[in-house]
Amino acid sequence: MQQKPRAYEVQLAVIGSGLAGFAASIFALERGLSTAQVGNTGAVAYTTGYLDLLGYHPVTGQQMLHDPWQGLETLRRDEPGHPYALIRNDEIADAFHLFTRAVSDMGVNYSAPGENNLAALTPSGTFKPTLSVPLTMLPGVEAHRRAARTRIVDILGLKGFSAREVVANLQDSWPGLSAVTINFPGMESGSQVYPEVMARALQVPAERELFAQQLREVAGDAEYLGLPAIMGIHEPDAVHNDLERLSGLRLFEIPTMPPAVAGIRLREAFEQIFPERGLLLIPQQKVDRVTPEADGTTLRLKDSYGDVSIHAQAVILATGRFLSGGLEALRDGVREALLNLPVTQPEGREAWYRERYFDPRGHLVNRAGIEIDPQFRPLGRDGKPASKRLFAAGVILAHQDWIRQRCGAGIAIASAYKAVESAAAMLTRQT
């Protein structure tokens, strides 16, 4: 069978479609670079939707950081190898503003990143220190701050989300909190319901009217209702606003465990908008091979339809860690999966993890990763940049613990900003 090979030529190729990859594409488009992005969805599928900057420092700290910007200053002193040590606060703030504005333009509105961390609700009734939250979740932060009369709502058939759990863990600090269970209209059988399915249903105006009716009926004297995150996938704010209008109540969302909608919202917004803005997006595919050439770098991959090659002047590696496939854990060590870049790592598997899961210091293997220079170019085995065309961003970078420090989104966004900046500078020098 004769099939035409598909070959593309771009200035910048972003490998990876997690938060770092998407952020890199946003920044590249802002700079007017012709850009391609390839990568399958890994960790972003599981996000809460919160954009964390820095929640804890030191990592063993039990108090969440109130002022993460101040925390960053201390972090740079204490952990000079941390990726944040290569990015100034004003650059990070810039990156966050650009990113949240771009994502808001795509229909998923975020609160403006501010001076302080927000205490954002979790489905266990704990709080997560985070910098920016979707507007559908923001009223929950307010409601808690005001200790307003609030009712947490769970839904018959939705597993892993219990309003009573949220209340049981918050009632001491939030006296006006109560729990109630409702049926989702049209899904009353008691069998399993998924946040995604309910969220899709709520895209339909008629379904919203029925649901708002349900909410009104169970609200009692509550001023706020807290729901699992189900208020739409596409342009959730419109769904949220409409439900508030119809119910006459203040509503907020609480993230749910996977399979949840927060990651789907982001991914679908990116997949919808990027191609319209001229980005060559090859979603859900992994790059197989990267070949450096005299006049650029060629990425090769196979999608469902066959072979694709992308020739790029600059490449940003944003392939994530183990969950997204950027790093691979073998029995004898951690390797970088695509280019075999050297990985800084603890010696031997016995040293990867501490003995206790919740050791407050976090696990050493979580700080493994690739080394970069101040231009965010990965270093080769000789300690020099592996290529003038190659840049790296996201949690694949060494010397950070994105989970325990609550800094995953921040590293993704800020390092993508820097990597794109350096790539753009390289491209300018070249022309």
Place this chain on the structure above:
Amino acid sequence: MTGTPVVDPIIDFRARAEELLPEGASYDACLSCGLCSSGCPASGLEGMNPRQFIRMAMLGMNEELSTTPWIWTCTQCQRCTYVCPMSIDIPALVGMARGAWPWEKKPKGIVRSCQAQLRFSSTSAMGLRSEDFIEIVDEIAAEVREQDDRFKRLNVPIDKQGARFFINQNSREPAVEPEELGPLWKIFDYVGADWTYASKGWAAENFCMFTGDAAAWEEMVRKRVDAVNELGCKVWVNTECGHSFYTIWKGIQRFGLEANFELGNLISYYAQWIREGRLPVNSEWNRDNLKFTIQDPCQLVRKSIGDPVASDLRYVARKLVGEENVIDMQPCRSANYCCGGGGGFLQAGMTENRRAYGKRKFDQIMATQADYVLTPCHNCHSQMEDIGEHYGGHYRVVHYWTLICLSLGILGENERKYLGPDLAEIGLQS
């Protein structure tokens, strides 16, 4: 419902999966996260969902998997694979399970269609023989020539040796609504395409693939490939039918067939002809700014060509109805939901399940508040009409060819069965 069949032998799903896996995709890598099930319209039907299916395979529950009727509610649309962070291919297991069901237990509608295909050289699932097909084509062509002066020299070639395009044809039009054949011919005539039908292997549909019987699937594709090779055509082109493309494209690779031609898809040719100015369509006819949404057929988009053809679908639609009048369903393109018409579901006789499956599509359509759904797929078309009626939607479903001809002012009065009263009169020659 087809009842619980007795299957012998029971498939060892885990072992078979190991053999059949493409490199790098391992069932063992399943994280149990459930994104597959969350995004699958067949979740919950017959008490099953994709995650449960794969977990049961891992637990070695071969007997249960070999007998669950759920596999006939899964359309093998591959959305689960698409959203899976580990890219795990559950539909491949479903295909295996379908194949292992005894013929007498498989849904009769699918089996009868496949048997009809195997019976005649036409490969038509509606049992349409080639001589009848040729007769119908001749008759309708004559009507078109007669009705519209602009097409008085319209020629519908059959078995034209060395024609550039080998056009295949879904049996539905010649068998059930022959007047719907005209618009596509007019488009070919308009752009001066060098094309032909064939007297053998002309049919588009492949229900043998849906039975899970690989040998029957292969036989269908082989007959069609032979027909194209014989005529020496350069490009095989599907009609506005989703799985016709997938079945031949995948079949050629899977069965290692020798095909001396390219595979083209009609939508991308529409787009190309519009770009080249050969199809000078415009949206001026849409004076009321009727809203249109697009159904991306899984078989053509996610399962085959991917987003490039989804972009063409939108390009053509925007040219046809006006930029601002195209409202995308969410999600769409490669992430689109299957409507529930494919995989033989429409023919499987499981109406209640099929409509429950289609609820997700119905919600998607209703959320766009569109007046029309445009889709280049017969199964999508029928299913969306059915769920629209069942759930009380007021949209209509149309083919691209209808709107292209409408826009060009060449759509005959009898070619408007899918248009509503709002468009019934537009562009009719007085």
Place this chain on the structure above:
Amino acid sequence: MSTRGHEAELFETDVLIIGGGVTGTGVMRDLALRGIRCLLIDRRDLNAGASGGNHGLLHSGGRYASADTETATECRQEGAILKRLAAECIDDCGGLFVAVEGDDIDYAERFPERCAAAGIPCEPLTPAAARELEPGLSDKAFAVYQVPDATVDPFRLTLENVNHAQQLSDSQYLPHTEVTDFEMDDHGAITATLCRNNRSGELRRIRASQVVNAGGAWAMEIARMAGCSDVSLIYSKGTLIISNIRLSDRVINRLRPPGDGDILVPGGTVSVLGTTSDNVESLERIRPTVDEVERNLAQGAMMMPRLDHTRFIRAFSGVRPLLQASGAGSDGRKASRGFTLFDHESQGLSNFATITGGKLTTFRLMAEKTGDLVAARLGVDTPCRTATEPLPSGDAIRWTEPGFAARYWYNRRDPKDMILCECEMVPQSAIDQIVEAAPGAEEKMSLEAIGLRSRVGKGSCQGSFCAIRVGSYLYERGVYDSPDGLRQMRNFVDGRFKGVRPVLWGEQMTQMELAEALHCGLMGLDKIGSNEPGSGE
């Protein structure tokens, strides 16, 4: 049965049994069948020691045929009894003994005659025929014999023992109850056993006519607490690893003197590769290590090459209590696998007995001997019935069998019965039954206790998701109503982690990163108790 004093809660019973392993629960049932009332206690919970830390092999005896005909014979006889009386706990899958290139040819050749000496059926197979049966076998196998090995679910066995005993007599089981001291009278009788409830911290005082020490590896410490110095044990730590899927139909044994990675035992839907043997001094902080995992794999892969690219989901360790016999030296593998019943009369005690050593396969016999002694001391002449009386099953005690929950759920077709543990497909009805009626069920039952009585957390996600889902369900049911529920989740996944840690590579590493992101990033379990919001504001 109990009254609460101002200090310690008082319990009275005929026989106190210390240790909720298969032996202790076996003794409990043995005595209950003789009409004797028992109280069973464990410092943690059922099968917390070696009974839960083994490969679940029901020995044909083949493993001991070459070195210890007596143990081999015992295994054969006891295996046959259990297959008859506890069929639902047993997968009579058969076993192979396989010698591969480099193994001692003489040793392999003598195997059939050694089996014959112990009365164990042993059929030679050509390597080609063996690979037909088990395609995963190495092509370097040169000698293969088929023996009647089987596998047994030690958790179900234990649960059935307790459940049956509770049905038969007014017997009771108390988890998390640790002995802190014995009170003696002047005549060498234990008058009371003092215990602490390890969950609540409350004290318990137990009066019993007879005390049986079935503490397994802890038996020596318990005996010493009672002033007995006659129990001398070697602690032999063994580590095993569990694969994501079942790798063979039969038990695969390496045909050579015992060593690391010499046995692959199917356990329903998974396989277990073992076993290392390392003597340890202390019973504290027993955990599987990377080195032990690698040793098992290096040897195991010689027998079954696919082990080198198999996803393993967990490792675990048990400590074998081996009796220090004269001449055996300190090599755990050469020490006797036989058991000993101490009546402690030489130590001046009259109502105390210790049963230790032995193996899972021979637990019934151990219980019988113990029961005979205790019954005689109590003047009860009812004979032992455990060799003829089948072990009854029950609704709340059938959930440990791999694959059972999935089939149960599938066949029931109740769409409202949602699956809470997706990997092992454990539905909420299983949780309901366990929380309501399983032996050792408590008012605020811990997730760990539920996990022990089911397959929750035992699948490939190892608690990543199910801990959260089951936890939420228990909140929803009102079993948890305070932050303690989150602590239960935390403890549960912490416990799972101990086993997952040494097998973290490949896919399991991917799973681990997701688990940590969920447990810490989503649920905040790493900061609970101190994560009060607003404190910094």
